[in-house]
Each structure stands twice: as C-alpha cells, then as structure tokens.
Amino acid sequence: MTVGNGEKLLLQKFESQRDVDSFVDKIKEEARIVVTGLGSPIPGLNEKHREMSAFVLLAGEEDTEGAAGQFVHPEKKRLDPVVAEAKDLIQKAGYIVNGDVSVPLKAIPEINSLGTSYFLGLSGGQNMTGEEVNSIQKKLFSIYTSAARAGASDIHIDSLPEGCAINFRIYGQIRNYSHETFAVGQQLCHVAAILATEGDPHYEPAKFQDKNMRPGEYTLPHGIQSLRLHWNPGSNGARQCVIRLNKEPRRIRPEDKPFLKAGFTPDHDDAFARFRQKKSGLLILSGPTGSGKTTTLTMNATILYFERETRIAINTLEDPVEQPILGAFQTSVPSSEYRVGLKAMVRSDPDVIIVSEMRDQESSDQAIHASRTGHLMMSTTHCDHAISIPSRIMDMGVDKMNALDASIMKMWVSQRLVGVLCPHCSIPYTEGVKKGLRSQFECESVQNIIPEEYFSNLRMINPVMADKMLGCGKKGCRYGQSGATIIAEVIEPDKAFIKFLRDMETEKAEQYWLDELGGMLLEEHAMLKTAYGIIDPQELLGVSENPGALRKDRILTLLKDKGEKWFGSGISKDKLEEGSTREKTSRS
Ligand SMILES: [Zn+2]
Numbered sequence: 371m372t373v374g375n376g377e378k379l380l381l382q383k384f385e386s387q388r389d390v391d392s393f394v395d396k397i398k399e400e401a402r403i404v405v406t407g408l409g410s411p412i413p414g415l416n417e418k419h420r421e422m423s424a425f426v427l428l429a430g431e432e433d434t435e436g437a438a439g440q441f442v443h444p445e446k447k448r449l450d451p452v453v454a455e456a457k458d459l460i461q462k463a464g465y466i467v468n469g470d471v472s473v474p475l476k477a478i479p480e481i482n483s484l485g486t487s488y489f490l491g492l493s494g495g496q497n498m499t500g501e502e503v504n505s506i507q508k509k510l511f512s513i514y515t516s517a518a519r520a521g522a523s524d525i526h527i528d529s530l531p532e533g534c535a536i537n538f539r540i541y542g543q544i545r546n547y548s549h550e551t552f553a554v555g556q557q558l559c560h561v562a563a564i565l566a567t568e569g570d571p572h573y574e575p576a577k578f579q580d581k582n583m584r585p586g587e588y589t590l591p592h593g594i595q596s597l598r599l600h601w602n603p604g605s606n607g608a609r610q611c612v613i614r615l616n617k618e619p620r621r622i623r624p625e626d627k628p629f630l631k632a633g634f635t636p637d638h639d640d641a642f643a644r645f646r647q648k649k650s651g652l653l654i655l656s657g658p659t660g661s662g663k664t665t666t667l668t669m670n671a672t673i674l675y676f677e678r679e680t681r682i683a684i685n686t687l688e689d690p691v692e693q694p695i696l697g698a699f700q701t702s703v704p705s706s707e708y709r710v711g712l713k714a715m716v717r718s719d720p721d722v723i724i725v726s727e728m729r730d731q732e733s734s735d736q737a738i739h740a741s742r743t744g745h746l747m748m749s750t751t752h753c754d755h756a757i758s759i760p761s762r763i764m765d766m767g768v769d770k771m772n773a774l775d776a777s778i779m780k781m782w783v784s785q786r787l788v789g790v791l792c793p794h795c796s797i798p799y800t801e802g803v804k805k806g807l808r809s810q811f812e813c814e815s816v817q818n819i820i821p822e823e824y825f826s827n828l829r830m831i832n833p834v835m836a837d838k839m840l841g842c843g844k845k846g847c848r849y850g851q852s853g854a855t856i857i858a859e860v861i862e863p864d865k866a867f868i869k870f871l872r873d874m875e876t877e878k879a880e881q882y883w884l885d886e887l888g889g890m891l892l893e894e895h896a897m898l899k900t901a902y903g904i905i906d907p908q909e910l911l912g913v914s915e916n917p918g919a920l921r922k923d924r925i926l927t928l929l930k931d932k933g934e935k936w937f938g939s940g941i942s943k944d945k946l947e948e949g950s951t952r953e954k955t956s957r958s
Pocket of ligand 1: 792793794795796835841842843844847848850851
C-alpha cells in the first residue's frame with residue numbers, strides 16, 4: 371500500500387471556505403480519487419450518502435478493492451446513521467478506511483463532484499465537470515418526468531452534430547419535446563448511462579449498448595417502474611439513446627372488462643373467453659413493437675388465473691420480464707435460449723405457458739409441441755395480419771403440418787395501438803377539410819371507405835392542440851388525444867378455414883372467415899372507430915396500405931349491426947375508459 375505524501379493535508383482543520391477550497395484543490399492537484407462521486411463503483415451508495423460523506427483515495431492508489439483512503443464526513447456527524455451506513459458500504463465494497471476527516475457539510479458535494487468527473491473520464495466519455503453532470507442529470511430527470519406525465523412509451527434522444535432532438539412516443543406517434551445542442555445531447559446520452567446501473571458498466575459511445583434503470587439510488591417518475599435504455603452509434607460521432615418507460619402495471623380485474631377497456635370488441639372479448647376455456651392449444655398474437663401485445667397476453671393470463679380460481683400454474687419466458695403477471699412464475703432469459711427454456715418449462719408442470727416471442731424454428735416447434743401435450747400456450751410474432759401468422763412461422767422453418775394444425779391453432783390475433791381523439795377538443799372532420807387542414811387526397815380516400823351518411827360523424831385531432839403536450843388541459847388530453855385504443859382482428863381457425871390455407875387459397879380462407887366465422891378485419895375495426903368519431907381518419911388510413919379494398923357490402927352492415935351496438939348505445943359509457951367512446955353526434 372502506497373501512502374502518498376499529501377496525507378497530512380487531509381487531516382487539517384477547516385476553519386474557513388478558503389481551507390475547504392485549498393483542500394479541494396489539493397485533491398485535484400494530487401489526482402486523488404474520490405470514489406463516492408456519481409458513477410461510483412460502490413454498490414448501494416446513493417444520493418443521500420453522497421450529501422453526507424465522501425471517500426478519497428490516497429495519492430498513488432487505484433480505485434480498486436483493497437485501496438486505502440480517507441473517509442470524509444460533516445463535522446460532528448461521524449455517528450449519524452447515514453454517515454455510518456456510507457462508511458459501512460465503502461468497507462463492504464473492499465476499500466480500506468484508514469482515517470476520518472471532518473469538513474463543513476457544504477464541502478461534501480463539492481468533493482464528490484470531483485469523483486464524478488473522474489468516473490466519467492474512466493468510462494470513456496467526454497470530460498464533464500461535476501457541476502455539468504449535475505445540471506445534465508437535472509435536465510435528464512426533467513425529461514423523464516415530462517415523458518411520464520405525457521404518457522409517453524419511449525423517449526428518443528437523437529444527438530447529431532447539427533443538433534439534438536428529444537422526442538417522445540405518445541399513443542404510438544413521435545412528438546418533439548425539445549431541442550438541445552449537440553454537446554448537451556452527447557452529455558444526456560452519457561449521463562443517462564451513468565444513472566442506469568444495470569448492464570454494461572462502461573459507457574462506450576461507438577458501440578450498441580443496453581442498460582436498465584430501476585428505482586433505488588434514484589427515484590423514477592410517478593407511475594414508472596423501470597427504464598430500459600438502448601444506445602446506437604451514428605456517423606460523425608452521432609449518438610442515439612432510446613429509453614423505454616416501463617409503466618407500473620394497472621391492476622387487472624375481470625369485472626372491469628379489461629379487453630373492452632383496451633379497445634377490443636365484445637366479439638373479440640368472447641373469443642378470448644373461449645380460448646381460456648380450453649385445456650390446450652396455441653394463441654399467437656402479432657403486431658408491431660409497441661402495439662400492446664405484452665399487455666394483451668398479461669390481461670388474458672390474469673383473467674384466466676381468476677376464472678380458474680387461482681388453481682393453475684402459469685410459467686413465462688420473457689426477454690426480459692416486462693410486467694408482473696398475477697400468479698405466474700416469470701423467467702427472464704435471452705430469446706436465443708427460448709428453445710432450452712421451453713423444454714425446461716414443459717418439465718415444470720405448468721398449465722399455461724407464455725413465451726414472449728416465437729422467434730425461430732426451434733422455439734416455435736417447442737411451443738407447438740407444448741401446446742400439443744396438454745398446455746395452453748400463448749406467444750407473439752411479427753406480421754401484419756392474423757391470417758399471415760402461419761406463413762410467418764413457416765418462413766422460420768416450421769413444418770406446414772404444424773403451422774396449419776387445426777387441433778392446436780386455436781386463436782390468431784393481430785393488433786395495433788392507435789390514439790383516441792380527445793372528446794373535449796377534437797373537431798369535426800368536415801370542418802377540418804373545409805379549412806384545408808387535410809389534403810383532398812386524404813379526404814377522398816376516407817370518403818371511399820366511410821359511407822356518406824356517417825361522414826358528419828367523423829372527428830379529427832384539433833391542430834391547435836396537436837403541438838401542446840397537455841392539449842386542451844382536460845383530463846388525459848395529450849396533444850389532442852386522450853389515450854390509446856386497440857384495433858384488432860381475431861381468427862379462431864376451424865378445420866374448413868385451415869383447409870383453405872393448406873390448399874394455398876388464402877383469399878377463400880379470408881372470405882370464409884369473414885362470412886361464415888363472423889370475422890372482422892383490422893381495417894373494418896378501424897373503420898368503425900373512425901365512423902363513430904373515436905379515432906382520427908388518418909389512423910384508419912395508417913392501419914392498412916389498401917383500405918379502399920374493403921368490401922362495400924360489409925361496411926354498411928357492420929356499421930348498422932356492430933357499430934350501433936358497440937359505440938352507439940349498446941355499451942354504457944362508463945364501461946369504457948374515459949375518452950374511448952363518444953356520444954353519438956347528430957347525423958344529417
Ligand atoms: Zn383535449
């Protein structure tokens with residue numbers, strides 16, 4: 371152990387601010403290391419400890435286990451529980467405390483900020499002073515808080531040499547929150563990495579990186595359970611940091627009709643109920659990232675758990691576990707190990723198995739095998755339409771006889787998540803078109819789908835509110851939208867339907883599903899919600915590449931038979947979440 375020649379300086383008395391300043395200068399000059407700064411390697415050390423204590427390594431020591439240093443604490447506070455706890459954590463981390471130094475309380479944050487710049491330098495980023503780190507940290511937390519308040523699912527920090535844009539994804543759409551300089555953008559990306567403690571310990575700006583942030587050292591905004599952070603390197607030193615906000619799960623209770631609340635139709639709700647009554651079989655859910663697939667699976671599993679009076683065993687394989695599922699044993703594994711994980715699951719005596727994704731042939735084969743051997747399986751995949759689910763898994767290499775086996779394929783679902791118009795500030799679509807707020811082309815596309823007699827029902831987002839995070843100020847309004855709703859299609863394949871698909875007669879299969887099995891296309895579901903003023907017509911056009919191909923004969927029937935019942939007066943308003951329904955507007 372090397373004892374530096376400056377040791378005595380640490381033991382001096384502090385009588386004035388100048389003494390403190392010279393002490394801090396000495397630490398700087400002699401390159402002493404303050405181990406307790408932000409980004410500190412001491413597990414469990416938090417902001418509270420950092421306000422009351424610091425740990426300074428002696429000159430010549432490295433910041434590794436076994437290094438000896440001086441423990442700095444406020445005058446007369448040596449026995450304060452926070453101080454004692456900090457000292458304990460430092461020693462538990464393997465450092466040797468060989469001296470106590472008492473300083474004025476206000477000097478401690480200053481000393482710790484020296485450690486901050488040391489650890490920032492160590493982790494490969496640009497140099498920042500402790501003050502800069504503190505100000506960036508504040509900015510970052512204010513971004514996190516604003517994103518949580520705005521109901522954002524993700525934060526994008528796009529830091530480019532020409533400037534940095536901070537965007538939120540809210541109800542499925544990217545909205546700009548603020549702009550910063552490139553320098554600040556780089557610092558935000560970097561400090562976000564320091565504050566997130568799970569994952570790659572060193573920040574490497576030229577690499578793809580992943581980390582998680584959970585409450586502990588720092589508190590997360592209200593309603594947020596954890597943050598999942600991902601960094602992408604860009605050209606010319608650009609950096610992107612994408613932060614997923616994992617919300618605290620809402621309690622799911624069957625009596626609240628969670629599927630209807632989420633935006634599924636009563637027909638969909640019944641289909642999920644029929645699936646839950648089966649003893650074995652496979653449910654596959656498809657949709658893009660962020661379409662709420664995990665939430666749908668969680669709802670279905672939770673309701674099942676209640677319906678079977680908690681007398682079932684549920685096991686999950688997730689990468690990673692996103693939200694807790696009541697009564698389930700949840701396992702986080704990298705998706706590359708799903709195949710091995712699934713084998714283990716089957717041996718774990720479960721009734722229900724949830725695998726968060728069928729990502730390759732082996733895991734898909736395992737999932738099919740499990741559903742054939744008396745388990746209720748639920749999983750997801752990526753494709754546009756429910757009817758394409760079997761071809762998607764065949765593309766992975768799954769045998770056609772398995773992908774198209776009516777005895778195991780019980781339910782195929784495709785879903786999207788779209789914004790719900792704020793009932794307080796949305797405006798009639800016809801008014802927006804008259805004012806030239808929407809293109810003639812868009813209007814014609816919409817007219818092509820929505821029958822004339824329903825046209826006056828259409829509503830659109832209020833352009834004045836579209837740039838305001840808190841919209842019109844009414845409860846739940848964000849940028850003129852008041853929530854998100856599911857647009858979905860659900861297929862419960864039967865033998866005849868499967869036979870069409872086996873014979874490669876996809877179109878016939880679809881018509882059979884629509885006409886004989888009472889099916890409804892994703893686009894038709896979006897059409898209904900548009901015609902009743904719940905979603906913006908742009909969402910309808912966004913759901914499908916070719917909504918004009920919808921069958922005209924079905925549209926009017928659906929509007930009269932289903933729309934009236936579901937969105938007219940069939941479901942009482944309080945059964946639906948606020949904002950996801952609307953009283954009928956008068957028709958011309
Ligand atoms: Zn509003």
